[in-house]
Amino acid sequence: MPTHTRADRVKRVGSPGDHPEAITLGLHDIPPAHLVKAMPENVVLDLGWGRLIFGQTFSDAKHLAEVLREEGPGRRDICMYASEAHVVVARSPHELFIDPSHTYRLRFADTTLDAPIDAGANGITVRPLESRDDADEMNRVYLRCAMVPARVDVIWDNHVSCDAVTYLVATRETDGAVIGTVTGVDHHKLFDDPEHGSSLWTLAVDPAAGLPGVGEALTRAVAEHMRANGCAYLDLSVVHDNAAAIALYEKLGFRRVPVLCIKRKNAINEPLFTALTPETVDDLNPYARIIADEALRRGIQVEVLDAETGELRLTHGGRSVITRESLSEFTSAVAMSRCDDKRRTRRIAVEAGVTVPRGRLATFDEQDHEFLEAVGDVVVKPTRGEQGKGITVGVDGPGELDAALVRAREHSPEVLIEQRAQGDDLRLVVIDGAVVAAAIRRPAEVIGTGYHTVRDLVEAESRRRAAATGGESKIPVDEVTEATVREAGWSYDEVLPEGTRLRVRRTANLHQGGTIHDVTATVNPELSRVAVKMADAIGIGVTGIDLLVPDITGDDYVFIEANERPGLANHEPQPTAAAFIDYLFPGHPRLPQAWTPELPKP
Numbered sequence: 145m146p147t148h149t150r151a152d153r154v155k156r157v158g159s160p161g162d163h164p165e166a167i168t169l170g171l172h173d174i175p176p177a178h179l180v181k182a183m184p185e186n187v188v189l190d191l192g193w194g195r196l197i198f199g200q201t202f203s204d205a206k207h208l209a210e211v212l213r214e215e216g217p218g219r220r221d222i223c224m225y226a227s228e229a230h231v232v233v234a235r236s237p238h239e240l241f242i243d244p245s246h247t248y249r250l251r252f253a254d255t256t257l258d259a260p261i262d263a264g265a266n267g268i269t270v271r272p273l274e275s276r277d278d279a280d281e282m283n284r285v286y287l288r289c290a291m292v293p294a295r296v297d298v299i300w301d302n303h304v305s306c307d308a309v310t311y312l313v314a315t316r317e318t319d320g321a322v323i324g325t326v327t328g329v330d331h332h333k334l335f336d337d338p339e340h341g342s343s344l345w346t347l348a349v350d351p352a353a354g355l356p357g358v359g360e361a362l363t364r365a366v367a368e369h370m371r372a373n374g375c376a377y378l379d380l381s382v383v384h385d386n387a388a389a390i391a392l393y394e395k396l397g398f399r400r401v402p403v404l405c406i407k408r409k410n411a412i413n414e415p416l417f418t419a420l421t422p423e424t425v426d427d428l429n430p431y432a433r434i435i436a437d438e439a440l441r442r443g444i445q446v447e448v449l450d451a452e453t454g455e456l457r458l459t460h461g462g463r464s465v466i467t468r469e470s471l472s473e474f475t476s477a478v479a480m481s482r483c484d485d486k487r488r489t490r491r492i493a494v495e496a497g498v499t500v501p502r503g504r505l506a507t508f509d510e511q512d513h514e515f516l517e518a519v520g521d522v523v524v525k526p527t528r529g530e531q532g533k534g535i536t537v538g539v540d541g542p543g544e545l546d547a548a549l550v551r552a553r554e555h556s557p558e559v560l561i562e563q564r565a566q567g568d569d570l571r572l573v574v575i576d577g578a579v580v581a582a583a584i585r586r587p588a589e590v591i592g593t594g595y596h597t598v599r600d601l602v603e604a605e606s607r608r609r610a611a612a613t614g615g616e617s618k619i620p621v622d623e624v625t626e627a628t629v630r631e632a633g634w635s636y637d638e639v640l641p642e643g644t645r646l647r648v649r650r651t652a653n654l655h656q657g658g659t660i661h662d663v664t665a666t667v668n669p670e671l672s673r674v675a676v677k678m679a680d681a682i683g684i685g686v687t688g689i690d691l692l693v694p695d696i697t698g699d700d701y702v703f704i705e706a707n708e709r710p711g712l713a714n715h716e717p718q719p720t721a722a723a724f725i726d727y728l729f730p731g732h733p734r735l736p737q738a739w740t741p742e743l744p745k746p
Contacts, residue, residue, distance in 0.1 A: 186211070187335045189309070191302065191327065191345065192294020193286070194219040199226025199406070201335065209235035215408045220292050223406040224343075224381070232406055238731075241417040241443070243381070243405040246390070248398035250378045252371045266357045267318060270365040273303050273311035281322035282313060282348075289348045292412060308334035312365055314349070314358050323353035326362040328370055328378075342370040344380040360392060367396070381405050383416075414441055427451035429616055430713040431469040438721035444729065458728060465728045470686050470720075471709040472728060479684040483708040486560055487527045489682070493703045496681035498674060501692075501702045503562035506549055512561060513542050519563040524548035526556030536624060537650035538564060538631075551624075565702040567694040569651075570667070571660070572675035573710050575686050575723040579672040581715035582664045584696065587649040588619045588657030592640030598629055599636040602648055609657050616711075619657030625649060660714050663696050670699040682706055685727060 187201040188211065195215075202208040208223065209232050215221040224247070226232050233240045273279065279300050283293040302309045308331075314324035327345040331337035344366055349358045367378050380398070382389050407413050418440045425436050425448060432454030436446045439458050447457040454469040466473050471480075482488050493500050502519055505527075506512050516522055516539070524545065525535040534555035536548035545561075552559040573581040588609070590601035599621070606619040619625065625648050626636060632646055640646055649656055675689040688710030691701040712720035 184335050189329065189334065190298060191309075192298035193292040193346065194221045196329065196343075196345070197221060197223035197406075198331075198335065199223050199229070199232070202226070205231045206235055208232050209240060212236075212406060212408050213239055215410065218292070218412075220410070220412050221408060222381070224379075225403060226406060229404040229406055238443070239409050240406055241409055241413075243407045243413075244416055245381045245383050245405050247401050247403035247405065248380050248382060248390075248393045249401045250367055250393075250396065250398045252367075252375065252377060254397075266361070267316060267355055268323075268358055268361050269315045269317055270312055270361050271315065273299070273313060276300050278313055278322060279303075279311075282311070282325040285322060285325055285348045285350045286346070288350050288352070291346065291348055306334075310366065310369055312362060312369075314362050316353070316355060322350075323355065324349040324358040324362050326366050328366040330370060330373055330375060332375065333373075340374060340376040342373075342375040342378050344378055347380075359389075360396070363392070363396060379403070409443060411441070417443055424448040424451045429454055429469075431616070431711045432456060432467075434713040434716070434721045435467060435469070435724060438725050442725060442729075444725070458725075460729055463729060467728070469709055470712050470724060472686065474685055474728070475708055476683065479682055480708045482682045483684065483687065483706045484528050486525065486705055487558065489706055490560075492681050493678060496677060498678050498681070498703045499701060501563045501565050501704075503560055506552075506559040506561050508549060508553075508559075512545060512549065515561055516540070516542065516545050521564040523562045523564050524552050525560050525562070526552045527558040527560055528556040535651050544627075547623075565692040567692040567701075568696065569704070570663070570671065570691045570693045570696060570701075571710070572667070572672060572689045572691065573687075573712070573715060573718075573720055574675050574679040574689060575720070576727040577676060577680070577685075578723075579664075579667075579675055580723040581662070581718035581720050582667040582672070582696075583660045583662050583715055585654060586659050586661065587647050587651060588659070589645050589647045590640065592642050592644035592646070594642035595639060597637050598634055598640055598646065598648075601640060601646075602636075606657060617654050617657055619648060654711065654714055662715065662718065664715075664718055667696050668699050671696070671701055674701060674703070678703060678706060684708060686710070686724065 185201055185203065186207070187198045189196040189198075197208070197211060199208060202211075205226075205228055208226060212221060212223055212232070213236060222243075223232070229242060233242060273282075276296055279296045282299065283296065286293045299311065303311055308329060310328040310330070312326050312328070313322045315321060316323050326347045329343045329345065331339070331341040331343065344363065347359060347362060349362075370378050379401070380393065382393065407416070409417055425433065425446065428436060428448065428451050436448070436456060439446050439456075443460070445459040447459070449455040449457055449466070456467050458465050458467060482492060487505060490500050490503065504511075504515055506524075521538060521540045522545070523535065523537050524539055526533075534552045536551060539545050539548045549559055569585040571583050571585055572579050588605065590598065590605050592601065596604070602619055602621060602625065606621070609617040609619065628648055628650055629636060629646065634640065634646060649658065651658070654660060671691060671693065674691065678689050679685075679687050684706070686708075688707035690704040690707070692704055693701045712724060
């Protein structure tokens with residue numbers, strides 16, 4: 145490996161408030177104060193998968209916390225040897241955490257390390273990195289081990305430009321394939337470490353290597369390399385419950401030392417800082433589970449109070465909030481009653497200047513028929529209720545009106561009759577005064593196969609929808625579905641031709657088999673403004689506002705209803721759950737977006 149001066153590689157992180165490029169370094173024990181002064185300040189080493197941040201070179205805990213918070217997306221920074229790790233974490237407890245790993249140290253003066261395993265003995269050869277292809281193969285091994293890969297150019301640049309970083313690969317003698325890798329960092333070469341320490345990183349062995357002893361061979365090789373270079377010891381970090389790895393390191397003479405590791409809360413590190421998932425979380429429906437998962441990702445304690453109803457207690461610090469799906473203690477009883485009573489919701493909309501369809505409270509007499517005759521086509525719905533129960537859309541005859549009134553009255557003694565507006569059913573999710581998701585909802589439909597009856601298709605689609613939503617969405621096989629099919633010119637027992645689409649419900653409610661299509665990026669801002677205005681008029685922080693719109697890019701609409709418990713899971717990947725947790729726990733930072741490496745095919 146070419147030799148370069150330390151000055152070629154080491155850069156400094158600026159003082160608090162500055163943000164120049166980070167310096168590049170490794171890890172180390174905490175030396176006496178008079179030795180710290182002789183070392184470079186604020187040292188960081190970029191290894192591609194993340195940065196090694198040498199906490200002992202930072203004199204200011206606040207600045208060290210700021211550097212950790214600058215972690216890039218899809219990366220995994222590690223800070224070792226901070227003299228006051230607890231103070232650093234306290235600077236940003238929502239974003240930083242103490243990693244539950246042990247630091248193990250091999251002191252060369254105290255240990256007689258056996259020679260590296262002979263290549264011919266186990267069919268393994270351990271050698272330095274030789275080409276960019278080797279770097280690419282290292283990443284393949286990382287991915288097979290579900291580790292974060294590094295850019296090949298970063299690996300190669302470190303290899304040719306920094307003699308403090310050593311990359312070793314293990315190859316299989318039979319075919320020369322790279323089956324393992326390890327990285328070593330010489331702290332003295334990197335930043336004049338007065339203790340002459342070194343460290344081991346990213347030890348990885350291909351699970352399909354087919355040979356024993358690969359990890360041990362790599363560990364022995366990097367240890368021997370560091371000892372030959374005059375290092376006093378070799379450190380490594382291992383998760384506390386990795387019993388197999390700990391047994392190997394202790395066999396080789398490594399011993400635990402009281403050195404802590406600090407990391408940033410991100411999607412990659414999530415298993416390290418989230419509380420153990422309560423067993424009943426698995427019993428939650430998708431609408432409660434999405435909230436529980438978001439809370440757990442952020443280190444918020446989740447207690448499932450009632451899995452069947454989706455009731456949770458979320459706790460962080462001194463704040464505790466009970467939720468039922470997207471309904472929380474912050475939704476007042478008054479606001480909830482305003483959403484529940486559709487007649488009251490209409491009055492609030494009118495008072496707020498929001499457009500509503502013509503309508504009347506049913507009197508169950510000739511006046512209802514006169515209204516139908518005047519407007520031609522109506523929607524009949526109970527004034528109270530949810531999930532589309534009791535609603536009939538597209539009523540245009542007196543007999544049909546009477547039947548619809550009977551159905552609606554089964555769910556509420558008071559029934560609304562509204563003129564049917566033309567257009568698509570638009571759901572806008574408003575959280576804390578902002579629209580965070582918008583979606584068009586369409587009624588359930590089936591597609592003909594050429595040999596299945598309409599009834600078979602409806603039942604099969606209902607099963608698919610139930611499976612996809614944890615049982616939350618099903619197509620009712622009832623008189624409304626039968627009437628909708630009949631109006632389209634078909635019967636339950638007829639075979640629907642291949643490719644023919646048949647709408648089998650009139651309402652777009654997701655609980656009755658409807659589908660949802662995200663339009664957040666294209667919805668007209670005026671429609672979003674109407675939704676926020678309506679939420680404000682009701683006095684509700686979290687709601688789903690339903691409009692009928694002829695065109696989502698236009699500003700024409702009529703208000704239909706407000707839902708006090710919108711299903712946030714229906715709007716993924718829009719950050720509805722994240723916005724909900726923001727609302728419940730103001731100031732609690734979001735984590736970076738999840739990053740999942742693409743695993744290579746076997």
